[in-house]
Amino acid sequence: MFCPKCKAEYRAGITRCPDCDEALASSKAPAGQVGPALAWRGNDPVAFSRALAALREHKIQSYQIDDHDQLSHIGAYRPSYGIFVRREDVSRAEKVIRETFAGLIPD
Template identity: 35%
Template sequence: MFCPQCKSEYRVGFTRCSDCGVALVDWLPPEPPQLGESLAELVVVRTYPNRFEADVAKTALDAAGIESMLRSDDYGGRGPNLTLTQGIEILVRTEDARDADAILSIDLTGANSGYLPE
């Protein structure tokens, strides 16, 4: 038996929480995942005009061992190139932002804009 308010556990036979006075339940509902903290650690390193370019960038970061995610307002990216979308953002952890920026700055010839990760 559990108190749904303070989450104290009771032996079978008790019906009310001695601290809260609330009726006990057989089990507690699962805790919702804490997404706020992990999202606060993410920063946008680039914004791409289409899903293809964003996927290529994400693949480059994955190959370098940098976890990333895409965020977009294009609802799947399969429609025609409409100007209604604001682009597809690629996000990484704050501590990976500098390395991710350096990797994404390398063009197809292998040239870069300066910084190379160690």
């Protein structure tokens, strides 16, 4: 089971994420689920702008949140920045961001 907000994994039998108070899903990207999904979060403003630039480069529509209050409920470590993308783009976005930070951006 996965939390759709913070992507934490829980064992079967748990139905709600204790951090987000969100109903858990059986997969990270359930079919038919709508709304933005969290692609990245963190405290580093440089990483934040690099991740955003990478998503722009790959034409992935993103929604940024840099407001502490809005983010404080989604995770245990109180990140300052978050990037949401359309749910269908989330695995692509996570890959792009991962590759950006690994210095391996494909053309």
